[in-house]
Amino acid sequence: RTFAIPDPSSLRVGSGGATLNAVATLADLLSLDGLRVADCLVIMIHSGGDSQRLPSNSVCGKAWCAFPSEGAQGSLDAPLDLVLRHLRRMFRTTRAGLV
Incomplete structure (x- = not known):
């Protein structure tokens, strides 16, 4: 399963705060x-920032933008889709834990 966990209350809490919030929320879920x-x-990927160099992606974020790569069902992939597909293959035999 894949979870996208935002910072609490849309606050900017930094990478450390985001990590703690994500692990606590994941534990609850x-x-x-x-x-x-x-x-x-668990593979945790931080994806944030203001997208100042790519203002067209500032609403949804760079990790979620459309990418010219076809997905499994003919839809466009997002960069995160490509990363997750490769990570699932790489860590397929890895034991439980946080990577």
Whole structure:
């Protein structure tokens, strides 16, 4: 599964605050299924910033913008789709934990 977890209340909390918030939120979400973070393979990707060099992507963010690459069902991929596809292959045999 993939989760996109924003900073709390749209505050800018920096990378450290974003990491703590993401791990705490992930723990809450996983606990709904009776899982713990330690039981899962977790790959955390920070994707933020103001997109000042790409103002057309400032609303959704660079990681979510359309990319000229065709996805599995003929839709356009976002850069994050490509990264996740490769990371899933790379870490397919990795044991549970935070990567």
